[in-house]
Each structure stands twice: as structure tokens, then as C-alpha cells.
Amino acid sequence: MSGRHLMIVQLLILLVPGLVLASAERHGEHATAAVESERRILYWYDPMYPQQHFDAPGRSPFMDMDLVPRYADAGDDGSSIRIDPSLTRNLGMRLTQVERGRLEPVLQASAVLGYDQRQVSVLQTRAEAWVESVAALAPEDVLVAGAPLAELLVPDWVAAQEEYLALRRLGDAQLSEAAWQRLRLSGMPEDLMRAVRTTGRVQMRWTLRSPVAGVLTEWPVRAGMSLPAGSTVARINGIERIWLEAAVPEAQAASLRAGQPLEVHLPAWPGEVWQAKVEQLLPEADERARVVRVRAVLDNADTRLRPGMSARVQLLDGVASEQLLVAASAVIRGGQEDLVMLAEGDGRFRPQRVRLGRESGERVEVLDGLEEGQQVVIAAQFLIDSEASLRGIVARGSAEAEVLHPADAVVLYFDEDGLMLEHGPFETLGMAGMSMQFAVDPALDLSDIAEGDAVRVWVREDPDGLPIVRIEKREVQP
Secondary structure, three states, X not given: OOHHHHHHHHHHHHHHHHHHHHHHHHHHHHHHHHHHXXXXXXXXXXXXXXXXXXXXXXXXXXXXXXXXXXXXXXXXXXXXXXXXXXXXXXXXOEEEEOEEEOOOOOEEEEEEEEEOHHHEXXXXXXXXXXXXXXXXXXXOOEEOOOOEEEEEEOXXXXXXXXXXXXXXXXXXXXXHHHHHHHHHHOOOOHHHHHHHHHHOOOOOOEEEEOOOOEEEEEXXXXXXXXXXXXXXXXXXXXXXXXXXXXXXXXXXXXXXXXXXXXXXXXXXXXXXXXXXXXXXXXXXOEOOOOEEEEEEEEEOXXXXXXXXXXXXXXXXXXXXXXXXEEEHHHOEOOOOOEEEEEEEEXXXXXXXXXXXXXXXXXXXXXXXXXXXXXXXXXXXXXXXHHXXXXXXXXXXXXXXXXXXXXXXXXXXXXXOOEEEEEEOOEHHHOEOOEEEEEEEOOOOOOOXXXXXXXXXXXXXXXXXXXXXXXXXXXXXXX
């Protein structure tokens, strides 16, 4: 072989692999384009506003950019997202199953102890009196029943006693009985009246005693004071029973009822548990703290419990029925809706709206949106939710009717951006009448609508944009 032929062969050896590689690359590009052209387009969307879907390509009305197609994967209806199993392992994704069980306890709440207001004794003078002497007492002293408090001189009682004794000595039974009744009507206590009848002598001083065992909460008298009729001498609170008042968040008030069992834990006695029952749901909620107050009664025969102590209570369910439960960590909390990421198998996940009930510990009751046996994501669900939002995937809800809110309106003008309506009040929304713009339902035909037409509109709420309106003409009565 000549040197010239040898150079040609060497050149071909160098060029052929490159030609083959370039041909393969061009073939791959054509194949990718062909596959992409064969994939079904679900909708177009603006990546900066992915919740709004469009039926055709074009420019975004929100940003100065072209709409992006959302392609369907195999078995994809546009409501779910598929993640490669290797990525789920890298993300540390875990699943949990929706199951039936019992929530117990229903909730925990903080509480405070207070006096039983049904055991309050108020001592007052029934006539004008002078304070001769007082016991060495001060507010918050603990009293036993019958403990002496003060000695009072009541001039009106002295005169009434002398009249009664004089008539009794005369032997006139009728007049003496009338004088006895005047003693009673003057406010003289029964024990002092019995002493007058028994001894036959005027009782100059009256010893005021505590009628119950308890705490002296009000003690305004001092020796030498003059007291007009109706003056408060002392206020005593019994402590044989103590009220417990718990503050429960109003969002959980639906689970409360009278007679509901509860457990009481006090920091002063760790490990000790008091058993009680809800005696009453108080009628007034705290508008600042947004809590509902419940009252229970605790026995305090040993006087260990003191008003003002703090406590922690667990309100038990006491209901044997089971509820549909899911892990609380699986729920993505939102201001207007709660979501879970539902695992549908084969690496596919779908955002699902749920309606939640009571929560206890690490589990929460599911009222609507899930079924027993389904699996939901409890780790890395926020990453999946973010990816679904970027793709414009809207969460599904339970099979419930769409809520429409009606009102009468007049068309001011309309264009491709929507309708400007002067509408009356939407009673079910609590919205007053005004002029405002509405997005148009994509299925709505506006060919027979003109500016100035009187219309009937129905609005469905759209938390991600303008309220979407349906519309029809109405006849205006002359």
C-alpha cells in the first residue's frame, strides 16, 4: 500500500467514530422531540402563578412570559405527581396508614383553683350597732365553725328585751307574745333570744360567731366603730370543696359536655391524680384568649388544696366509639384548608384536602377526605407539596357539592380579563353590595351579555385569585 493510501485509511479511522456519534446525537434529538410531541398536554400554566390553568398556549396574563405546557405521564390525569423511588429514599420519606382508633384523652388544658362561691357566708348587722371588741383576726385567717369574731352592742335590741321582760312579769301572755315577735322582727338572732327567755335578764352584748368553717376573706370592723344597719361585718368562704376552672380552646368546645370525666394534676403534688367530672360549661367565653371555660368541683376535706393554685387537666373522651385517625405530623396546616400527601402507589403522590376534628397527642381525627387503609406521607411531605404547587396541581377535596353564593348585579363592562359588576349583597358570604371585578368561569358563554344588562350571578370562592362568577340574564320588572 502506498503512503497516500495509508493516510486516507488513517483519516477515515479518525473521522468515522465522530460521524457515527454525531448521527446518533441527531437521532436522539429527533427521538426526544418525537416522544415529547406524542405526550399528551394536560394544560398550560405560568410557573410564577401555577394554580391558574389555561386550555391553550400563549402569553401569561400575570407575567411577561410564555405559558408552559404540563405534560401527562403514563396514567397521569394532572392531579398527582410521580417521584422516582430512589429520590424518595434519599429524601427520607416515610408513609403511615390511616386507621381507626380512639382518642383518649381528648385534650389537655390549663386550670386554676378557686373558692366555691356557693359556700360564701356574709355577716351583716340587722340594726344599728356599736363594736365593743373584736377577735385578733386578719383577712385570710382560717376559722372553725363557731369561732367568736366580735362583740356588738345593739341599743334597739336592749330596749326591745326590756319591754318583753316587763310584759312577761305582768303575766299578760298575749302582750308578751307580741313583744317576743318584735324581738324577732328587730333582727335579734335565735340564740340571743333563747338566752333572754331562759335567764330572764337583758343580754347587753351579742357575740358574733362564724357560722361555717372557712377562710376569712373580708374583715373591715375595728373596736369602737359604729355600724349602721346593713353593714358587712365579715365574709367567710368555705374550703371543704374547691372549684376548678379550666380554659379550653374554643375550637375544641364541640367535644365538651357536662359530666365528662377529667384528671387533675397539680405541680405541688407531682404524680398524684385527682378524679373529677365537668360540672358545668360556663356560658361566657373569654373573647381575648378565645377559650371556653369549664368548671369542676374537687373535694378538699383535708384542706390541702388552696384557691389560686394552678393545675393541668386532661379531659377524657369517655365515648367507646372509634374514629378515623391519622398521624398529626402528616397534616400540612393551611389558613383555609388542611392537606395531606396521599400515596397512590408506583411512586405517585396526590395532595388531598381533609377536614379534621379533635387532636390528641400525635394523632388527629379525620372527619372527611380520607378512607381507612390509605397511606399518607409523614416525612418530606412539604417538599412534595412545593413541587405539586410549582406544577399547578390543585388539591382534591371530598365529593361534596360546590358552594355557590348568589346575588343580583348589573354589568358595567367586560373583557378578556373578566367582568366588572355592580352587585348587591352576597348574604351567604357576608359581603355588602359594591362594584368589583370577577374572573369568568371558563365554561361561561358571554355572547348574549351586554353592558348595562341586569344579571343574576353565582360566585364560588377562589382563595388563589379573583372570585369566579357564573352569570345569567334576569328580567327587570318595570
